[in-house]
Amino acid sequence: MFKLTRLVTLADPARLAPLADELRALARMHEAWRTLVAPTLPGSHFGGDLLAHFVFDSAGQRDAFGTALAPLLAGNAVDGADYQGSPDGKQAPDLANGVYRVLLLSVDDGTDPESVAQFEAETRMMPHYISAIRNWQLSRIEAAIGERRWTHVWEQEYAGAEGLLGPYMLHPYHWARIDRWFDPECPERIVDARLCHSFCALEASIL
Amino acid sequence: MSVARSSSMWPTMTQGERRFIHAIDEIVAKPGEGKALLDDYMARYAPGARERGLHLEQVLVSPPMWLDDQSNTLTFRWSIADTGGWWQMRFVGGNDPAVAAWWTEVDARAVSRRRFFAVEPVDIEGVCDV
Structure with a gap:
């Protein structure tokens, strides 16, 4: 699956609904396999006003869509990523009326590959310990835009x-284990402090 | 153990008045640096950590003498009230450039360093029950 995600902070908040409609129409025109365009929920941090996520069958389709998308987003602040998502885990394929959450992060340039691999492996184990995570994917980013050179x-x-704001945040596997990759006070830190944490309502699973 | 929402933005798991989370810094100083590093930690790092809600419970020096040609290991054990306090510490310290600069300096004066978080065995079941 070839994916494209954009977190849009609107220059004019009144444009939220019209822009969302324009993005959905463009996605239909480009035959996106899956589309999620929704306002972000309170608690997002550098997550934008509008979360837009699209899945295509080929890299060519995705890239053509990205090119057509750029003029629609011009004038707004945008963080985003193009990547090839591979299914990591799906505990609830029929999940409906849930919440989709995306975290964009940037691993420091020059980090040794073994540390990156360990960070990725430990992150993929989060759902093993935190059952509130129903479906998940961790992907490396092919192309990034925005405030950082997003890597993952x-x-x-x-x-x-409540699953995100409760168990995900409260479980010790998060704060006492995974977070050391993010914490400037821990010697293992490899992830830049600037993160995009964004979430929105989800009608049906898109992972 | 109860899970509650604090009045702040932080998710909170409380356990009465006990400060049940421990943050442990273990620093292996470069040879001859142990005493100076301990003094700097207490004078320059500890006050800010206290302001971030940490309570210094114990400081240990190993071996129990100051070495001038080998390393001393310094261990600092802090307590934190609850997970809400942990996230508050993490957010404030993690966004303070002075804190990051402090640890960069420490790493230059240390052979190795660890920071880890722990609870007593009796608290494991409760802390995982989220």
């Missing part, structure tokens, strides 16, 4: 926002 996208789906 960590996507999850939950039955509701």
